[in-house]
Amino acid sequence: MIKIIHSYWAYLVLFFLLIAVYRAISCTILKKEYNPKMFRVALITLIVSHIQILIAFLLYFTSNRFLLWFDLGLVEIIKTPIHRMYLVEHPIINIIAVIFITVGYSKHKKNRLSAQKYKTLALYYSVALVLILSRIPWSVWPN
Ligand code: HEM
Numbered sequence: 001m002i003k004i005i006h007s008y009w010a011y012l013v014l015f016f017l018l019i020a021v022y023r024a025i026s027c028t029i030l031k032k033e034y035n036p037k038m039f040r041v042a043l044i045t046l047i048v049s050h051i052q053i054l055i056a057f058l059l060y061f062t063s064n065r066f067l068l069w070f071d072l073g074l075v076e077i078i079k080t081p082i083h084r085m086y087l088v089e090h091p092i093i094n095i096i097a098v099i100f101i102t103v104g105y106s107k108h109k110k111n112r113l114s115a116q117k118y119k120t121l122a123l124y125y126s127v128a129l130v131l132i133l134s135r136i137p138w139s140v141w142p143n
Pocket of ligand 1: 007014049052053060063065086092136140141
């Protein structure tokens with residue numbers, strides 16, 4: 001059940017993150033005035049990504065995979081690509097990605113000029129997008 005929620009919530013995260021990155025980059029290039037639409041998309045992206053982290057922690061600690069830490073130990077997990085992916089790389093890289101979203105959001109709020117706000121969002125949210133895309137288990141998602 002939690003796995004299904006985590007899987008579907010990923011669509012929401014990617015959907016809003018893609019819109020936010022597209023808007024931030026295009027408004028930077030077109031030198032647009034900062035507008036409430038950008039603020040809304042940036043905020044919704046922040047919220048849905050934080051909710052995904054909460055769901056993810058529930059999934060992580062309740063999944064059978066987590067027991068592999070006790071059965072196999074760190075060295076075996078690191079040596080096995082599938083376990084390394086789900087137990088180490090996917091969680092750590094995605095947490096870093098959400099930190100980028102959080103820092104980008106709060107920095108852009110503090111910026112005074114429209115150009116600075118868009119540039120900050122474009123940079124931090126793009127890095128987050130690349131990180132998330134780099135650690136999605138594409139062999140099983142979307143299915
Ligand atoms: C924005 C952040 C994240 C996104 C977009 C994301 C996305 C995904 C996707 C698309 C899957 C594949 C689901 C499927 O098989 O249908 C998955 C699996 C998984 N994720 Fe995440 N994830 C994120 C963060 C995290 C974090 C932070 C953790 C751990 C703390 C985590 C733990 C897991 C685990 C354990 C699975 C494998 C479930 C299983 O097959 O048993 N995820 N994630």
